[in-house]
Amino acid sequence: MKILTTVKKVVDVELNMHVKDGAIVQDGLQYVINAWDENAVEASVQLKEKNGAETTLVSIGGGDNTDMIRKCYAMGIDNGIHIEDPALNKADSAIFAKVLQKVYEKEKYDLVITGKQAQDTDSGQTGIMLAQYLGLPCVSNVISIEVTDDKHIKVSRLGDAGTEILEVELPAVVTVSDSINEPRLPQMRGIMMAKKKKINEMDLAALGTSADDVGAAAPKSEVIEFMASKVRKAGQKFEGAAAEIAAKVVNLLANEAKVF
Amino acid sequence: MAKVLVVADIKQGVLKGSTAELLSKAKAIGAETAVAAIGSKTEALIPELVKAGSDKQYIADAPGLELFSAGPYAACVADAAKQFGADMVWFGFSESGKASAPRVAAQLNAACATEITDVKLQGNQIEILRPAIANKVMQRVKVNSDKLVAVVRAGAFEAKEGIAGTQNVVKLSAPPADLKAAIKELISDASGEIDLADADIVVSVGRGAKDKAGVDLVKQLADDLKAGFGSSRAMVDGGFMAHNKQVGQTGKIVAPSLYIAVGISGAIQHLAGMTGSKVIVAVNKDPEAPIFNVADYGIVGDLFEVVPILREEIKKVRG
C-alpha cells in the first residue's frame, strides 16, 4: 500500500499576531507543522506499522521546510517531496489541490491523508477538492481508519448527527480530525536516521506543470487585506469568598447583562 | 439581480435556525432567494422553508438520503444551483456543509470559502470577510469568479421577522448512492439533549472538573438553565463527554446569549469556538487563566464550591 500524506508549514497560532497596513507583521512569528497534518502523519505511520505501507509526504510552499520534513521522517515517514514555486505565493486551497493532483498523478497512491484544515487558512477545502479533481471517494473529518482488505478501508467520521461509519474503496482521500490520534514524539534513533534522508525538492516545471495549468495565474479567490479581529476585553473578575462572588455575578447577569 | 441558493440545515428532520438567518442575509443584499432541502421527508418542511424567506424550494426527498453522504448530497446541491442559475450557494455552519461545499464548488467551477462572516456585493463583484488563523485575524477576500460557494460561520447573520417568501417547489431527482464511500452506519448522538447550535445558553465543562462526578455537577447547572451542555477537548479526550459536545476550532462554533465556561483554561482553539457569545462567564481557580481575558464576568474559585452556589443563586433570581 502506498500512502501520500500532505503537510503544510503554517504560522504558530500560539504566538501573538499583529496586523499592520493590511498585512500580518512577520516579526516574532514562527512557523511550524500544521497541527492536523501532524495527525495525518501519525495516522499514516500507524497504518504502515500495522499493515505495511510506503509513506510519502508532500509539502507545498513554506520556504525552507527541511526541519519540518525531517521531523516527519523521524516520526516514520519514508519519502518527502517539497514543492516551492514563486507562482504559488498567493495560492488558495483550490490551487494547492491542483498541485497535489499533479503529485498524485505522477506516482499513484492507494490512500491520501490530509489534515482536515490548515491552521493558517482554517479553510478545510484542499483534501476534498483534491478528491473531486481526481474523481476519488473522499471522507472528511475522520477519527479512525482501518484497512479491511487490499481494496478497502473502514473509516469513521464525526458528522452532524453522530459518528458515521463508512466503507471506502481505494484509492481514496481522507481528511483527519485531531481526535484521530495523539502524534508521537520522534525518538533519537529516528531523528538520527532522518538527518541522512533526502528531500525531493521540485518546482512546478519539475512537476511537469505550470502556473496556468494549476490555476495559479488566475486564482478564484485572493486575500486582499488582513485585519485585526475584534478582541473581547476582559470584563470584571471577582476573587474572594465563593458565596459572595457567585451571588454578585448572578446578580450582574440578571440586572446588568440581563440574560436571566 | 444576484441569485443566492441557501442549503437548508436539517438535523433529525428539524429545520435549523441558520436557514432563516442565511435567507434573511440574502434578501438584505438584494438577492433572489432559493433554498435546497436535501434528505428524507423534506417535503414536509416546505411551509417552514417558505416562511424562512425562500422564493423557490428545491426539494430532494428520498429514503436513500436519510443518512448524510457527501457525494449524493453535493450532487443535489449542484443540481439545484444549476437549475436556479445561482451566483452564490450558501451552507449554514455544519459538518455536512463543510464536507459538501468544496465538492459543490469543484462541480460548479466556483470559488469556495468557508467560515465567512460577511458578504458584500457590488455589481457582480463578490467580496467576503472571514476569520482565519484560529480567529486571530480577519481576512478580506476578493472573489475572482462570478460564482461562490460558501459556508457561513455560526452566528454571523441574523434572521429577520416577516421576510416570508413564496412557495414555488421544484423536485430534484435523487442521485445514486456513493458506492465507493458507502455509509454503513450512524452511531447517533444521544437525542433529546439540547443542540449546542440552538441553545440560547451554553454551559461548558473543562478538565478542571476532573472526572465524571465533576462533569455531573456542572451538568446540573446546565440542566437548571435549560442550557446546551458543551465541553473543552480535554474532557472529550478523557472520555467524559461525547465528541459532538466539543466547543472550539475542531468542534462546534457557538454564539449563544450566555456562555459559562467552568474549569476551562481558555486555549486559543477553545476560544475560537465561543468568543462570538454575547456574554461570557468563566469559573476557574487560576486567576491567570486566559479564559478571563475574554470573560465579561470572571469568578476565581474552585468550581466544586462555586457551582452549587451559582445554582442556588440562579434559582433565587429566576424563581
Ligand SMILES: Cc1cc2nc3c(=O)[nH]c(=O)nc-3n(C[C@H](O)[C@H](O)[C@H](O)COP(=O)(O)OP(=O)(O)OC[C@H]3O[C@@H](n4cnc5c(N)ncnc54)[C@H](O)[C@@H]3O)c2cc1C
Ligand atoms: C489542532 C487542535 C485543535 C484543537 N481543538 C480544540 C477544540 O475544538 N476545543 C477545545 O476545547 N480544545 C481544542 N484543542 C485543545 C486545546 O489546545 C486545549 O488543550 C484544551 O482546550 C484544554 O482543555 P481544558 O481547558 O479543559 O483543560 P486545561 O487546559 O487543562 O485547563 C483546565 C483548567 O481548569 C482549571 N481548574 C482546575 N481545577 C479547577 C477547579 N477545581 N475549579 C476551577 N477551575 C479549575 C485550571 O486552572 C485550568 O485553567 C485543540 C488543540 C489542537 C492542537
Ligand SMILES: Nc1ncnc2c1ncn2[C@@H]1O[C@H](COP(=O)(O)O)[C@@H](O)[C@H]1O
Ligand atoms: N501548501 C500545502 N502543502 C501541503 N499540504 C497542504 C497545503 N495546503 C493544504 N494542504 C493540506 O490540506 C489540508 C487542508 O488545508 P486547507 O484547505 O487550507 O484548510 C491541510 O491540513 C494539509 O494537509
